[in-house]
Amino acid sequence: MVHPLFPGSFDPPTLGHLDLIERGLRLFGRLTVAVAENPDKRPLFSVAERLELLRTCLGAREGLTLTSFGGLVVDFARAHGHALILRGLRDTQDFEFEYRMALTNRTLAPEVETLFLMPSLEYTFTSSSLMKQILEHGGDASAFLPGPVIEALRGRASP
Ligand code: ADP
Numbered sequence: 506m507v508h509p510l511f512p513g514s515f516d517p518p519t520l521g522h523l524d525l526i527e528r529g530l531r532l533f534g535r536l537t538v539a540v541a542e543n544p545d546k547r548p549l550f551s552v553a554e555r556l557e558l559l560r561t562c563l564g565a566r567e568g569l570t571l572t573s574f575g576g577l578v579v580d581f582a583r584a585h586g587h588a589l590i591l592r593g594l595r596d597t598q599d600f601e602f603e604y605r606m607a608l609t610n611r612t613l614a615p616e617v618e619t620l621f622l623m624p625s626l627e628y629t630f631t632s633s634s635l636m637k638q639i640l641e642h643g644g645d646a647s648a649f650l651p652g653p654v655i656e657a658l659r660g661r662a663s664p
Contacts, residue, residue, distance in 0.1 A: 509620070510587035512539045512578045515555045516548050517654045519636060521628035523562060525593045526569070528622050535568035537587065542575040549637055554657070561653040579614035587617065594621040595629050 511529055515522055515538075529536040540555045550558065552573045559571050574581040582590055590610065592603055607619035624631075631649045639646045640658060647655050 506535070507533055507589050508535050508537065508587055509533050509589040509591045510537050510539055510578070510582050510585070511591040512541055512574065512581070513592075514543060514548075514633060515540050515559060516550055516633050517636060517658075518555065518559050518562060518651060519628070519631050519633055519649055519654075520651060521593065521595070521624045521631040521649075523651060524624040524628050525591070525622055526563065528624075529591050530566065530568055532622075533568075533589075535570075536591070537570040537572060537585070539578075539581060540571075540573040541578075542573055549640075550657070558651075558654055558657060562651040577613070579610050579617055582617045583614055590617060590619045592619060592621055594623050595632070 509529055511526060513522065526536060526538060538559060540552050540559070542552050548555075556571055556573060563569060563571075578590060581587075590607075592607070594600060594603060603619075603621065607621075610617060610619060623629075628649075636646045636649055639649075646658075650658075
């Protein structure tokens with residue numbers, strides 16, 4: 506049985522991410538969500554916090570594994586026996602980036618396929634980076650973020 510890997514920054518996890526995770530679980534019955542340790546980016550939440558937020562948002566779900574990884578996605582996929590990488594596709598901008606990355610990954614690891622899923626229409630314009638911009642300027646991102654993420658952000662804002 507295929508056990509897909511859904512890698513990403515998840516900083517913070519959005520309703521769009523959760524939508525995709527639900528779709529992956531429904532399709533394959535199991536899924537590993539892997540939070541990338543990306544030292545180049547200035548994170549809003551640490552990797553441990555992102556994992557905890559995902560855990561709180563998703564609860565204990567059969568077939569769901571939450572983990573983190575450093576280095577190349579394909580190396581992690583290979584090392585853990587994932588023959589499929591799941592990624593989200595929102596618009597043509599995603600497509601250009603994701604297409605290049607999928608073909609590059611295929612060159613690095615021909616045995617690992619990439620599969621794209623589209624979210625519900627309502628989350629097509631939801632992205633972590635847009636969320637960060639809203640939050641930076643004191644805006645209300647509650648329409649796009651899961652409750653536990655909103656709570657964590659509130660906790661942060663209070664002295
Ligand atoms: P990365 O830095 O790897 O792009 P992200 O956390 O931004 O990490 O995204 C991880 C994956 O989730 C990507 O495949 C991205 O396209 C997908 N994704 C993010 N937001 C959404 C959304 N609203 N709907 C569907 N897929 C999404």
